[in-house]
Amino acid sequence: MxxxxxxxxxxxxxxxxxxxxxxxxxxxxxxxxxxxxxxxxxxxxxxxxxxxxxxxxxxxxxxxxxxxxxxxxxxxxxxxxxxxxxxxxxxxVLGEGARPSPDPLEALGVESTHVVGVVGYIGPLIRALEGRVKEVLVFERDPSRPGVLPDWAVEMELPRCDVVFITGAAFANKTVGHLLELCRGRTAVIGPSTPMWPGLLDHGVDWLFGAKAPDPARTLQVIAEGGGTRALYRHGLVKVALGREDMVHRGK
Known part of the structure:
Protein backbone atom coordinates (compact mmCIF):
# COMPACT_ATOMS: atom_id res chain seq x y z
CA MET A 1 0.00 0.00 0.00
CA VAL A 93 -7.15 28.83 4.47
CA LEU A 94 -5.55 27.08 7.45
CA GLY A 95 -5.24 28.18 11.05
CA GLU A 96 -8.59 27.37 12.65
CA GLY A 97 -7.99 26.66 16.32
CA ALA A 98 -4.56 28.31 16.38
CA ARG A 99 -3.85 30.56 19.35
CA PRO A 100 -1.30 33.23 20.28
CA SER A 101 2.10 31.60 20.29
CA PRO A 102 3.86 30.69 23.52
CA ASP A 103 7.65 30.82 23.69
CA PRO A 104 8.74 27.90 21.45
CA LEU A 105 11.62 26.89 23.73
CA GLU A 106 9.34 26.71 26.76
CA ALA A 107 6.60 24.90 24.85
CA LEU A 108 9.06 22.21 23.72
CA GLY A 109 10.59 21.91 27.18
CA VAL A 110 14.09 22.79 26.02
CA GLU A 111 16.66 22.08 28.75
CA SER A 112 20.34 22.90 29.23
CA THR A 113 21.32 19.25 28.68
CA HIS A 114 19.60 19.03 25.29
CA VAL A 115 21.05 18.71 21.82
CA VAL A 116 18.77 20.81 19.61
CA GLY A 117 18.53 20.58 15.84
CA VAL A 118 17.39 23.46 13.64
CA VAL A 119 16.60 22.60 10.01
CA GLY A 120 16.86 25.82 8.05
CA TYR A 121 18.77 28.90 9.16
CA ILE A 122 16.38 30.63 11.58
CA GLY A 123 18.56 33.35 13.09
CA PRO A 124 16.46 34.51 16.07
CA LEU A 125 15.79 30.93 17.15
CA ILE A 126 19.44 29.94 16.85
CA ARG A 127 20.54 32.94 18.90
CA ALA A 128 17.96 32.11 21.59
CA LEU A 129 19.31 28.56 21.82
CA GLU A 130 23.03 29.35 21.88
CA GLY A 131 24.37 29.30 25.41
CA ARG A 132 21.13 27.82 26.70
CA VAL A 133 21.52 24.21 25.55
CA LYS A 134 24.32 21.67 25.35
CA GLU A 135 24.62 21.82 21.55
CA VAL A 136 22.86 23.49 18.62
CA LEU A 137 23.04 21.75 15.25
CA VAL A 138 21.96 23.89 12.30
CA PHE A 139 21.31 22.26 8.92
CA GLU A 140 21.07 24.30 5.73
CA ARG A 141 21.22 23.58 2.02
CA ASP A 142 23.81 26.37 1.74
CA PRO A 143 26.26 25.64 4.59
CA SER A 144 28.44 28.70 3.93
CA ARG A 145 27.71 30.32 7.32
CA PRO A 146 30.15 29.39 10.10
CA GLY A 147 29.02 26.44 12.17
CA VAL A 148 26.25 25.42 9.77
CA LEU A 149 26.06 21.80 8.62
CA PRO A 150 25.04 20.76 5.09
CA ASP A 151 21.48 19.51 4.75
CA TRP A 152 22.57 15.92 4.09
CA ALA A 153 24.05 15.76 7.59
CA VAL A 154 20.51 15.34 8.97
CA GLU A 155 20.80 11.63 8.19
CA MET A 156 23.46 11.15 10.88
CA GLU A 157 22.74 13.95 13.32
CA LEU A 158 18.97 14.49 13.52
CA PRO A 159 18.18 11.17 15.27
CA ARG A 160 20.36 12.15 18.25
CA CYS A 161 18.64 15.50 18.81
CA ASP A 162 16.42 15.85 21.88
CA VAL A 163 14.43 18.64 20.22
CA VAL A 164 14.16 19.57 16.54
CA PHE A 165 12.81 22.74 14.94
CA ILE A 166 12.02 22.43 11.22
CA THR A 167 11.40 25.41 8.96
CA GLY A 168 7.96 25.50 7.37
CA ALA A 169 9.71 25.84 4.02
CA ALA A 170 10.43 22.10 4.25
CA PHE A 171 6.93 21.56 2.85
CA ALA A 172 7.72 23.49 -0.31
CA ASN A 173 11.03 21.71 -0.90
CA LYS A 174 9.44 18.29 -0.21
CA THR A 175 11.82 17.29 2.60
CA VAL A 176 9.41 17.45 5.54
CA GLY A 177 8.27 13.82 5.39
CA HIS A 178 11.76 12.38 5.59
CA LEU A 179 12.85 14.90 8.21
CA LEU A 180 10.00 13.84 10.48
CA GLU A 181 10.98 10.20 10.01
CA LEU A 182 14.48 11.01 11.27
CA CYS A 183 13.32 12.83 14.41
CA ARG A 184 13.36 10.88 17.67
CA GLY A 185 12.76 13.70 20.14
CA ARG A 186 10.25 16.50 20.44
CA THR A 187 9.59 18.20 17.13
CA ALA A 188 8.17 21.53 15.94
CA VAL A 189 7.61 23.16 12.58
CA ILE A 190 8.25 26.89 12.79
CA GLY A 191 8.07 30.13 10.81
CA PRO A 192 5.57 32.03 8.63
CA SER A 193 5.63 29.22 6.03
CA THR A 194 4.28 26.70 8.56
CA PRO A 195 0.91 25.15 7.64
CA MET A 196 -1.35 25.47 10.69
CA TRP A 197 -3.10 22.16 10.08
CA PRO A 198 -3.87 19.89 13.08
CA GLY A 199 -3.35 16.75 10.99
CA LEU A 200 0.40 17.35 11.11
CA LEU A 201 0.28 16.52 14.81
CA ASP A 202 -0.45 12.93 13.74
CA HIS A 203 2.88 12.81 11.88
CA GLY A 204 5.11 13.16 14.93
CA VAL A 205 4.93 16.95 15.19
CA ASP A 206 4.44 18.25 18.74
CA TRP A 207 4.01 21.94 17.93
CA LEU A 208 3.24 24.15 14.94
CA PHE A 209 4.47 27.74 15.19
CA GLY A 210 3.18 29.82 12.31
CA ALA A 211 1.72 33.22 11.50
CA LYS A 212 -1.49 34.93 10.44
CA ALA A 213 -1.95 38.28 8.70
CA PRO A 214 -4.75 40.39 10.25
CA ASP A 215 -3.96 43.18 7.77
CA PRO A 216 -3.36 41.49 4.39
CA ALA A 217 -2.78 44.76 2.55
CA ARG A 218 -0.02 45.79 4.94
CA THR A 219 1.61 42.36 4.79
CA LEU A 220 1.53 42.40 0.99
CA GLN A 221 3.17 45.82 0.99
CA VAL A 222 6.02 44.64 3.25
CA ILE A 223 6.64 41.60 1.04
CA ALA A 224 6.49 43.65 -2.17
CA GLU A 225 9.03 46.07 -0.71
CA GLY A 226 11.50 43.26 -0.01
CA GLY A 227 10.81 42.83 3.70
CA GLY A 228 11.71 39.72 5.65
CA THR A 229 10.51 38.07 8.83
CA ARG A 230 11.38 40.89 11.23
CA ALA A 231 9.74 43.52 9.04
CA LEU A 232 6.60 41.41 8.69
CA TYR A 233 6.18 41.05 12.45
CA ARG A 234 7.01 44.70 12.97
CA HIS A 235 4.18 45.63 10.63
CA GLY A 236 1.42 43.47 12.02
CA LEU A 237 2.00 39.80 11.24
CA VAL A 238 0.94 37.76 14.29
CA LYS A 239 2.63 34.64 15.66
CA VAL A 240 0.21 31.76 16.28
CA ALA A 241 0.65 28.19 17.46
CA LEU A 242 -1.05 24.82 17.66
CA GLY A 243 0.15 21.97 19.88
CA ARG A 244 -0.85 18.45 20.84
CA GLU A 245 -2.30 19.76 24.08
CA ASP A 246 -4.69 21.94 22.09
CA MET A 247 -6.07 18.84 20.38
CA VAL A 248 -6.55 17.12 23.75
CA HIS A 249 -8.47 20.11 25.08
CA ARG A 250 -10.68 20.08 21.97
CA GLY A 251 -11.43 16.41 22.54
CA LYS A 252 -9.60 14.98 19.57
Missing part, protein backbone atom coordinates in the same frame (compact mmCIF):
# COMPACT_ATOMS: atom_id res chain seq x y z
CA UNK A 2 1.34 3.41 -0.95
CA UNK A 3 1.96 5.68 2.03
CA UNK A 4 0.36 9.11 1.75
CA UNK A 5 2.87 11.87 2.46
CA UNK A 6 2.16 14.72 4.90
CA UNK A 7 2.22 17.07 1.91
CA UNK A 8 -0.47 15.11 0.06
CA UNK A 9 -2.60 14.96 3.20
CA UNK A 10 -2.14 18.68 3.73
CA UNK A 11 -3.30 19.44 0.20
CA UNK A 12 -6.31 17.13 0.55
CA UNK A 13 -7.30 18.87 3.79
CA UNK A 14 -7.14 22.32 2.22
CA UNK A 15 -8.76 21.65 -1.15
CA UNK A 16 -12.30 21.52 0.22
CA UNK A 17 -11.93 25.03 1.62
CA UNK A 18 -10.24 26.27 -1.54
CA UNK A 19 -12.75 24.88 -4.02
CA UNK A 20 -15.00 27.96 -4.08
CA UNK A 21 -12.19 30.52 -3.97
CA UNK A 22 -10.14 32.29 -6.60
CA UNK A 23 -6.70 33.87 -6.57
CA UNK A 24 -7.00 37.61 -6.07
CA UNK A 25 -3.35 38.65 -6.04
CA UNK A 26 0.15 37.18 -5.87
CA UNK A 27 3.30 38.90 -4.64
CA UNK A 28 6.70 37.21 -4.95
CA UNK A 29 9.17 39.04 -2.74
CA UNK A 30 12.83 38.59 -1.93
CA UNK A 31 12.17 36.71 1.31
CA UNK A 32 8.52 35.67 1.14
CA UNK A 33 5.80 35.05 -1.39
CA UNK A 34 2.13 35.69 -0.64
CA UNK A 35 -1.19 34.63 -2.13
CA UNK A 36 -4.35 36.65 -1.49
CA UNK A 37 -7.62 34.79 -2.09
CA UNK A 38 -11.05 36.06 -3.06
CA UNK A 39 -12.36 35.75 0.52
CA UNK A 40 -9.63 38.12 1.76
CA UNK A 41 -7.45 35.43 3.34
CA UNK A 42 -3.69 35.63 2.86
CA UNK A 43 -1.06 32.90 3.02
CA UNK A 44 2.73 33.13 3.06
CA UNK A 45 5.65 30.90 2.14
CA UNK A 46 9.38 31.56 1.98
CA UNK A 47 10.58 32.47 -1.50
CA UNK A 48 13.03 29.75 -2.59
CA UNK A 49 16.69 30.73 -2.74
CA UNK A 50 17.20 29.56 -6.30
CA UNK A 51 19.43 31.15 -8.89
CA UNK A 52 16.80 31.90 -11.49
CA UNK A 53 19.01 33.85 -13.86
CA UNK A 54 16.77 35.28 -16.56
CA UNK A 55 13.93 32.85 -15.88
CA UNK A 56 10.50 34.23 -15.14
CA UNK A 57 7.21 32.55 -14.28
CA UNK A 58 5.68 31.41 -17.59
CA UNK A 59 2.15 32.27 -16.40
CA UNK A 60 2.97 35.73 -15.01
CA UNK A 61 0.05 38.07 -15.67
CA UNK A 62 -2.37 35.14 -15.78
CA UNK A 63 -2.30 33.72 -12.23
CA UNK A 64 -4.72 36.16 -10.61
CA UNK A 65 -8.27 35.02 -11.28
CA UNK A 66 -7.43 31.33 -11.40
CA UNK A 67 -9.12 28.80 -9.15
CA UNK A 68 -7.32 28.58 -5.82
CA UNK A 69 -7.20 24.78 -6.03
CA UNK A 70 -5.21 25.02 -9.26
CA UNK A 71 -2.53 27.15 -7.62
CA UNK A 72 -2.55 24.98 -4.48
CA UNK A 73 -1.72 21.85 -6.48
CA UNK A 74 1.57 23.47 -7.33
CA UNK A 75 2.63 22.24 -3.88
CA UNK A 76 3.22 18.85 -5.55
CA UNK A 77 5.29 20.36 -8.36
CA UNK A 78 9.07 19.90 -8.64
CA UNK A 79 9.29 23.56 -9.66
CA UNK A 80 10.40 25.50 -6.54
CA UNK A 81 8.36 28.61 -7.30
CA UNK A 82 5.16 26.73 -8.12
CA UNK A 83 5.59 24.71 -4.95
CA UNK A 84 6.06 27.89 -2.91
CA UNK A 85 2.92 29.48 -4.34
CA UNK A 86 1.06 26.24 -3.67
CA UNK A 87 2.12 26.29 -0.03
CA UNK A 88 1.15 29.95 0.36
CA UNK A 89 -2.27 29.19 -1.12
CA UNK A 90 -2.85 26.31 1.28
CA UNK A 91 -1.66 28.41 4.22
CA UNK A 92 -4.25 31.08 3.41
Missing amino acids: KMVSPIEELLDAAEGRLSELKVERIVIGLAYSAVLLSDGSLGLAATPHVVWGCRTHPAAGELAGRQATELARGLLSPNPLDSTLGLATVNA
Whole structure:
Protein backbone atom coordinates (compact mmCIF):
# COMPACT_ATOMS: atom_id res chain seq x y z
CA MET A 1 0.00 0.00 0.00
CA LYS A 2 1.34 3.41 -0.95
CA MET A 3 1.96 5.68 2.03
CA VAL A 4 0.36 9.11 1.75
CA SER A 5 2.87 11.87 2.46
CA PRO A 6 2.16 14.72 4.90
CA ILE A 7 2.22 17.07 1.91
CA GLU A 8 -0.47 15.11 0.06
CA GLU A 9 -2.60 14.96 3.20
CA LEU A 10 -2.14 18.68 3.73
CA LEU A 11 -3.30 19.44 0.20
CA ASP A 12 -6.31 17.13 0.55
CA ALA A 13 -7.30 18.87 3.79
CA ALA A 14 -7.14 22.32 2.22
CA GLU A 15 -8.76 21.65 -1.15
CA GLY A 16 -12.30 21.52 0.22
CA ARG A 17 -11.93 25.03 1.62
CA LEU A 18 -10.24 26.27 -1.54
CA SER A 19 -12.75 24.88 -4.02
CA GLU A 20 -15.00 27.96 -4.08
CA LEU A 21 -12.19 30.52 -3.97
CA LYS A 22 -10.14 32.29 -6.60
CA VAL A 23 -6.70 33.87 -6.57
CA GLU A 24 -7.00 37.61 -6.07
CA ARG A 25 -3.35 38.65 -6.04
CA ILE A 26 0.15 37.18 -5.87
CA VAL A 27 3.30 38.90 -4.64
CA ILE A 28 6.70 37.21 -4.95
CA GLY A 29 9.17 39.04 -2.74
CA LEU A 30 12.83 38.59 -1.93
CA ALA A 31 12.17 36.71 1.31
CA TYR A 32 8.52 35.67 1.14
CA SER A 33 5.80 35.05 -1.39
CA ALA A 34 2.13 35.69 -0.64
CA VAL A 35 -1.19 34.63 -2.13
CA LEU A 36 -4.35 36.65 -1.49
CA LEU A 37 -7.62 34.79 -2.09
CA SER A 38 -11.05 36.06 -3.06
CA ASP A 39 -12.36 35.75 0.52
CA GLY A 40 -9.63 38.12 1.76
CA SER A 41 -7.45 35.43 3.34
CA LEU A 42 -3.69 35.63 2.86
CA GLY A 43 -1.06 32.90 3.02
CA LEU A 44 2.73 33.13 3.06
CA ALA A 45 5.65 30.90 2.14
CA ALA A 46 9.38 31.56 1.98
CA THR A 47 10.58 32.47 -1.50
CA PRO A 48 13.03 29.75 -2.59
CA HIS A 49 16.69 30.73 -2.74
CA VAL A 50 17.20 29.56 -6.30
CA VAL A 51 19.43 31.15 -8.89
CA TRP A 52 16.80 31.90 -11.49
CA GLY A 53 19.01 33.85 -13.86
CA CYS A 54 16.77 35.28 -16.56
CA ARG A 55 13.93 32.85 -15.88
CA THR A 56 10.50 34.23 -15.14
CA HIS A 57 7.21 32.55 -14.28
CA PRO A 58 5.68 31.41 -17.59
CA ALA A 59 2.15 32.27 -16.40
CA ALA A 60 2.97 35.73 -15.01
CA GLY A 61 0.05 38.07 -15.67
CA GLU A 62 -2.37 35.14 -15.78
CA LEU A 63 -2.30 33.72 -12.23
CA ALA A 64 -4.72 36.16 -10.61
CA GLY A 65 -8.27 35.02 -11.28
CA ARG A 66 -7.43 31.33 -11.40
CA GLN A 67 -9.12 28.80 -9.15
CA ALA A 68 -7.32 28.58 -5.82
CA THR A 69 -7.20 24.78 -6.03
CA GLU A 70 -5.21 25.02 -9.26
CA LEU A 71 -2.53 27.15 -7.62
CA ALA A 72 -2.55 24.98 -4.48
CA ARG A 73 -1.72 21.85 -6.48
CA GLY A 74 1.57 23.47 -7.33
CA LEU A 75 2.63 22.24 -3.88
CA LEU A 76 3.22 18.85 -5.55
CA SER A 77 5.29 20.36 -8.36
CA PRO A 78 9.07 19.90 -8.64
CA ASN A 79 9.29 23.56 -9.66
CA PRO A 80 10.40 25.50 -6.54
CA LEU A 81 8.36 28.61 -7.30
CA ASP A 82 5.16 26.73 -8.12
CA SER A 83 5.59 24.71 -4.95
CA THR A 84 6.06 27.89 -2.91
CA LEU A 85 2.92 29.48 -4.34
CA GLY A 86 1.06 26.24 -3.67
CA LEU A 87 2.12 26.29 -0.03
CA ALA A 88 1.15 29.95 0.36
CA THR A 89 -2.27 29.19 -1.12
CA VAL A 90 -2.85 26.31 1.28
CA ASN A 91 -1.66 28.41 4.22
CA ALA A 92 -4.25 31.08 3.41
CA VAL A 93 -7.15 28.83 4.47
CA LEU A 94 -5.55 27.08 7.45
CA GLY A 95 -5.24 28.18 11.05
CA GLU A 96 -8.59 27.37 12.65
CA GLY A 97 -7.99 26.66 16.32
CA ALA A 98 -4.56 28.31 16.38
CA ARG A 99 -3.85 30.56 19.35
CA PRO A 100 -1.30 33.23 20.28
CA SER A 101 2.10 31.60 20.29
CA PRO A 102 3.86 30.69 23.52
CA ASP A 103 7.65 30.82 23.69
CA PRO A 104 8.74 27.90 21.45
CA LEU A 105 11.62 26.89 23.73
CA GLU A 106 9.34 26.71 26.76
CA ALA A 107 6.60 24.90 24.85
CA LEU A 108 9.06 22.21 23.72
CA GLY A 109 10.59 21.91 27.18
CA VAL A 110 14.09 22.79 26.02
CA GLU A 111 16.66 22.08 28.75
CA SER A 112 20.34 22.90 29.23
CA THR A 113 21.32 19.25 28.68
CA HIS A 114 19.60 19.03 25.29
CA VAL A 115 21.05 18.71 21.82
CA VAL A 116 18.77 20.81 19.61
CA GLY A 117 18.53 20.58 15.84
CA VAL A 118 17.39 23.46 13.64
CA VAL A 119 16.60 22.60 10.01
CA GLY A 120 16.86 25.82 8.05
CA TYR A 121 18.77 28.90 9.16
CA ILE A 122 16.38 30.63 11.58
CA GLY A 123 18.56 33.35 13.09
CA PRO A 124 16.46 34.51 16.07
CA LEU A 125 15.79 30.93 17.15
CA ILE A 126 19.44 29.94 16.85
CA ARG A 127 20.54 32.94 18.90
CA ALA A 128 17.96 32.11 21.59
CA LEU A 129 19.31 28.56 21.82
CA GLU A 130 23.03 29.35 21.88
CA GLY A 131 24.37 29.30 25.41
CA ARG A 132 21.13 27.82 26.70
CA VAL A 133 21.52 24.21 25.55
CA LYS A 134 24.32 21.67 25.35
CA GLU A 135 24.62 21.82 21.55
CA VAL A 136 22.86 23.49 18.62
CA LEU A 137 23.04 21.75 15.25
CA VAL A 138 21.96 23.89 12.30
CA PHE A 139 21.31 22.26 8.92
CA GLU A 140 21.07 24.30 5.73
CA ARG A 141 21.22 23.58 2.02
CA ASP A 142 23.81 26.37 1.74
CA PRO A 143 26.26 25.64 4.59
CA SER A 144 28.44 28.70 3.93
CA ARG A 145 27.71 30.32 7.32
CA PRO A 146 30.15 29.39 10.10
CA GLY A 147 29.02 26.44 12.17
CA VAL A 148 26.25 25.42 9.77
CA LEU A 149 26.06 21.80 8.62
CA PRO A 150 25.04 20.76 5.09
CA ASP A 151 21.48 19.51 4.75
CA TRP A 152 22.57 15.92 4.09
CA ALA A 153 24.05 15.76 7.59
CA VAL A 154 20.51 15.34 8.97
CA GLU A 155 20.80 11.63 8.19
CA MET A 156 23.46 11.15 10.88
CA GLU A 157 22.74 13.95 13.32
CA LEU A 158 18.97 14.49 13.52
CA PRO A 159 18.18 11.17 15.27
CA ARG A 160 20.36 12.15 18.25
CA CYS A 161 18.64 15.50 18.81
CA ASP A 162 16.42 15.85 21.88
CA VAL A 163 14.43 18.64 20.22
CA VAL A 164 14.16 19.57 16.54
CA PHE A 165 12.81 22.74 14.94
CA ILE A 166 12.02 22.43 11.22
CA THR A 167 11.40 25.41 8.96
CA GLY A 168 7.96 25.50 7.37
CA ALA A 169 9.71 25.84 4.02
CA ALA A 170 10.43 22.10 4.25
CA PHE A 171 6.93 21.56 2.85
CA ALA A 172 7.72 23.49 -0.31
CA ASN A 173 11.03 21.71 -0.90
CA LYS A 174 9.44 18.29 -0.21
CA THR A 175 11.82 17.29 2.60
CA VAL A 176 9.41 17.45 5.54
CA GLY A 177 8.27 13.82 5.39
CA HIS A 178 11.76 12.38 5.59
CA LEU A 179 12.85 14.90 8.21
CA LEU A 180 10.00 13.84 10.48
CA GLU A 181 10.98 10.20 10.01
CA LEU A 182 14.48 11.01 11.27
CA CYS A 183 13.32 12.83 14.41
CA ARG A 184 13.36 10.88 17.67
CA GLY A 185 12.76 13.70 20.14
CA ARG A 186 10.25 16.50 20.44
CA THR A 187 9.59 18.20 17.13
CA ALA A 188 8.17 21.53 15.94
CA VAL A 189 7.61 23.16 12.58
CA ILE A 190 8.25 26.89 12.79
CA GLY A 191 8.07 30.13 10.81
CA PRO A 192 5.57 32.03 8.63
CA SER A 193 5.63 29.22 6.03
CA THR A 194 4.28 26.70 8.56
CA PRO A 195 0.91 25.15 7.64
CA MET A 196 -1.35 25.47 10.69
CA TRP A 197 -3.10 22.16 10.08
CA PRO A 198 -3.87 19.89 13.08
CA GLY A 199 -3.35 16.75 10.99
CA LEU A 200 0.40 17.35 11.11
CA LEU A 201 0.28 16.52 14.81
CA ASP A 202 -0.45 12.93 13.74
CA HIS A 203 2.88 12.81 11.88
CA GLY A 204 5.11 13.16 14.93
CA VAL A 205 4.93 16.95 15.19
CA ASP A 206 4.44 18.25 18.74
CA TRP A 207 4.01 21.94 17.93
CA LEU A 208 3.24 24.15 14.94
CA PHE A 209 4.47 27.74 15.19
CA GLY A 210 3.18 29.82 12.31
CA ALA A 211 1.72 33.22 11.50
CA LYS A 212 -1.49 34.93 10.44
CA ALA A 213 -1.95 38.28 8.70
CA PRO A 214 -4.75 40.39 10.25
CA ASP A 215 -3.96 43.18 7.77
CA PRO A 216 -3.36 41.49 4.39
CA ALA A 217 -2.78 44.76 2.55
CA ARG A 218 -0.02 45.79 4.94
CA THR A 219 1.61 42.36 4.79
CA LEU A 220 1.53 42.40 0.99
CA GLN A 221 3.17 45.82 0.99
CA VAL A 222 6.02 44.64 3.25
CA ILE A 223 6.64 41.60 1.04
CA ALA A 224 6.49 43.65 -2.17
CA GLU A 225 9.03 46.07 -0.71
CA GLY A 226 11.50 43.26 -0.01
CA GLY A 227 10.81 42.83 3.70
CA GLY A 228 11.71 39.72 5.65
CA THR A 229 10.51 38.07 8.83
CA ARG A 230 11.38 40.89 11.23
CA ALA A 231 9.74 43.52 9.04
CA LEU A 232 6.60 41.41 8.69
CA TYR A 233 6.18 41.05 12.45
CA ARG A 234 7.01 44.70 12.97
CA HIS A 235 4.18 45.63 10.63
CA GLY A 236 1.42 43.47 12.02
CA LEU A 237 2.00 39.80 11.24
CA VAL A 238 0.94 37.76 14.29
CA LYS A 239 2.63 34.64 15.66
CA VAL A 240 0.21 31.76 16.28
CA ALA A 241 0.65 28.19 17.46
CA LEU A 242 -1.05 24.82 17.66
CA GLY A 243 0.15 21.97 19.88
CA ARG A 244 -0.85 18.45 20.84
CA GLU A 245 -2.30 19.76 24.08
CA ASP A 246 -4.69 21.94 22.09
CA MET A 247 -6.07 18.84 20.38
CA VAL A 248 -6.55 17.12 23.75
CA HIS A 249 -8.47 20.11 25.08
CA ARG A 250 -10.68 20.08 21.97
CA GLY A 251 -11.43 16.41 22.54
CA LYS A 252 -9.60 14.98 19.57
